[in-house]
Amino acid sequence: MSKRIFWTAITLTLALAGCKSSKPAAPPSEEKKEQAQTVDKDTLKIADDVAQRLEQFVPTDIDFDEKLVSQKDRKVLVKLVEAARIIDDIYLDQVGPSVRGVRAQLVEQKAPAAALGYFDIMYGPWDRLKNDDPFIGTRPKPPGAGFYPEDMTKQELEEQIKQRPAEAEALKGYFTVIRREEGKLVPVPYAKAYEDRLKRAAALLREAATFATHAPLKAYLEKRAAAFLSNDYYESDMAWMDLGDSSLEIVIGPYEVYEDKLMGYKAAFEAFINLRDPDYSARLQKLARFNEEVEKNLPLDAKYHTKRGTASPISVVIELFTAGDTRAGVQTAAFNLPNDERVRTKKGSKKVMLKNVTEAKFNRVLVPIAKQAIDEKLLERVDFDTYFTEILLHEMAHGMGPGQINVEGRETSVNAELKELYPAIEECKADITGLVNGAFLIKKGALPKEMAERLPATYLAGVFRAVRFGTEEAHGKAVLVAFNYLFRKGAITFDDKTGRFGVTYERFDKVVRELDGELLLLQAKGSYADAKKLIEDYGTVQPQMKQVLGRLTGVPVDIRPRYTIEQKMKAW
Ligand code: ZN
Numbered sequence: 001m002s003k004r005i006f007w008t009a010i011t012l013t014l015a016l017a018g019c020k021s022s023k024p025a026a027p028p029s030e031e032k033k034e035q036a037q038t039v040d041k042d043t044l045k046i047a048d049d050v051a052q053r054l055e056q057f058v059p060t061d062i063d064f065d066e067k068l069v070s071q072k073d074r075k076v077l078v079k080l081v082e083a084a085r086i087i088d089d090i091y092l093d094q095v096g097p098s099v100r101g102v103r104a105q106l107v108e109q110k111a112p113a114a115a116l117g118y119f120d121i122m123y124g125p126w127d128r129l130k131n132d133d134p135f136i137g138t139r140p141k142p143p144g145a146g147f148y149p150e151d152m153t154k155q156e157l158e159e160q161i162k163q164r165p166a167e168a169e170a171l172k173g174y175f176t177v178i179r180r181e182e183g184k185l186v187p188v189p190y191a192k193a194y195e196d197r198l199k200r201a202a203a204l205l206r207e208a209a210t211f212a213t214h215a216p217l218k219a220y221l222e223k224r225a226a227a228f229l230s231n232d233y234y235e236s237d238m239a240w241m242d243l244g245d246s247s248l249e250i251v252i253g254p255y256e257v258y259e260d261k262l263m264g265y266k267a268a269f270e271a272f273i274n275l276r277d278p279d280y281s282a283r284l285q286k287l288a289r290f291n292e293e294v295e296k297n298l299p300l301d302a303k304y305h306t307k308r309g310t311a312s313p314i315s316v317v318i319e320l321f322t323a324g325d326t327r328a329g330v331q332t333a334a335f336n337l338p339n340d341e342r343v344r345t346k347k348g349s350k351k352v353m354l355k356n357v358t359e360a361k362f363n364r365v366l367v368p369i370a371k372q373a374i375d376e377k378l379l380e381r382v383d384f385d386t387y388f389t390e391i392l393l394h395e396m397a398h399g400m401g402p403g404q405i406n407v408e409g410r411e412t413s414v415n416a417e418l419k420e421l422y423p424a425i426e427e428c429k430a431d432i433t434g435l436v437n438g439a440f441l442i443k444k445g446a447l448p449k450e451m452a453e454r455l456p457a458t459y460l461a462g463v464f465r466a467v468r469f470g471t472e473e474a475h476g477k478a479v480l481v482a483f484n485y486l487f488r489k490g491a492i493t494f495d496d497k498t499g500r501f502g503v504t505y506e507r508f509d510k511v512v513r514e515l516d517g518e519l520l521l522l523q524a525k526g527s528y529a530d531a532k533k534l535i536e537d538y539g540t541v542q543p544q545m546k547q548v549l550g551r552l553t554g555v556p557v558d559i560r561p562r563y564t565i566e567q568k569m570k571a572w
Pocket of ligand 1: 394395398427430
């Protein structure tokens with residue numbers, strides 16, 4: 001289940017670190033828990049460095065052009081923002097049983113603003129950048145968050161699932177919480193557990209639907225409202241895939257399971273309220289027209305070209321407001337939904353890319369990194385339009401090259417053959433194939449010719465953002481492999497005097513194409529051994545990069561969004 005997308009440039013590797021299943025800590029013994037609670041009852045201890053932690057997140061306006069929003073859509077949006085705020089409130093219950101109490105206590109003890117600010121970013125007293133360590137008080141976060149009784153162990157639930165087969169589905173379900181009633185574990189559907197709030201949210205969605213002029217959007221809102229009450233999300237997930245060219249791209253409901261670190265079963269509530277971006281939607285369509293030529297240009301022997309299933313549609317949007325799970329900690333820059341496999345089989349899934357959030361991260365995080373890491377002469381070639389185009393090219397490249405393959409007469413897939421190495425290799429392929437395609441599309445006139453200089457520089461700057469938070473997860477590793485390959489073959493250089501990296505333009509496209517050839521071939525052959533060798537040869541941080549990464553300590557981790565719609569809609 002679950003696909004928030006983690007790639008190059010877009011989503012911080014940190015977000016992934018947050019969902020990597022750190023082994024759930026054993027629940028505290030009864031005695032320890034009591035102690036912790038008594039300590040908490042006095043004054044909550046606040047981490048000394050809470051102000052510095054807060055500074056890692058730069059307050060940033062998430063803005064949009066009001067002219068893009070029709071009068072009718074404004075009415076829809078007012079209702080949806082209200083519904084999203086309810087979703088936010090439900091999510092607080094899902095984070096942990098004591099979250100509200102802790103916040104109230106902070107206010108009561110007149111805690112410094114930084115403590116409250118950081119609490120609000122983290123949606124609780126646990127630091128999502130530091131494996132959920134408490135920065136307020138001493139109580140550890142229950143690994144099952146607010147989804148299970150605090151004293152329930154993984155083992156207890158697993159045994160119950162075995163012993164009560166008729167209820168197994170409900171106990172494991174994405175949309176139930178587990179409560180203890182007279183000692184027994186009882187699954188409670190979200191529709192019941194959060195009944196009052198979901199009824200209010202459903203009413204708001206139905207009101208919004210009455211203003212919606214686009215039939216598929218109207219259908220989605222009505223079906224999602226029904227799901228809040230019936231607890232069955234299938235029909236509304238199907239309707240979401242049919243939103244098509246709706247000017248509003250709305251997601252509201254329970255989706256990702258990262259918050260449930262105990263079992264990975266329970267979906268957390270979130271909302272995205274987005275506006276379709278006309279400019280990049282047009283660019284995507286234009287680029288898609290070249291798909292066949294682009295595929296032919298790939299450095300892969302024709303005999304290895306395979307037919308692929310329908311690629312998932314990409315939607316570029318401007319974020320207006322978010323709530324719940326996605327708003328906690330590091331901000332999502334793109335996502336891929338729905339998670340329901342039945343819907344994915346029938347209709348595929350949709351990638352939604354949040355342009356203004358990506359732009360904010362670009363300005364607040366990537367540019368400051370570039371200023372420390374790359375040749376100063378290259379800085380003027382690092383720009384947002386190129387950066388975002390590079391991300392689009394990366395996404396499109398995921399749908400190209402070998403997918404279903406034949407290995408010695410056996411029908412199989414690249415994924416099955418490369419096993420645990422697949423994510424890193426596939427991400428690397430998408431980055432590098434994206435660059436190959438970019439160079440080709442520039443030559444064809446489908447992309448502005450200035451990008452020939454900008455694409456390599458912008459790629460180089462993005463490397464440091466991606467590896468900054470770790471090179472163990474797939475994307476960090478992927479970026480490192482490509483970077484070291486290009487460095488060793490002289491397409492990227494390092495200046496010992498300035499301590500900065502540069503680009504050798506005469507070699508860049510050639511070496512990129514060479515690496516792409518290796519990646520595509522090993523995928524086509526399904527060669528685990530070649531994949532392993534490539535990662536072993538190129539997957540470690542070299543001293544020059546270490547030196548640069550060491551200089552990046554003052555650069556912010558992420559943005560802290562301020563949604564301007566909250567002000568603007570007062571006049572709607
Ligand atoms: Zn990717």
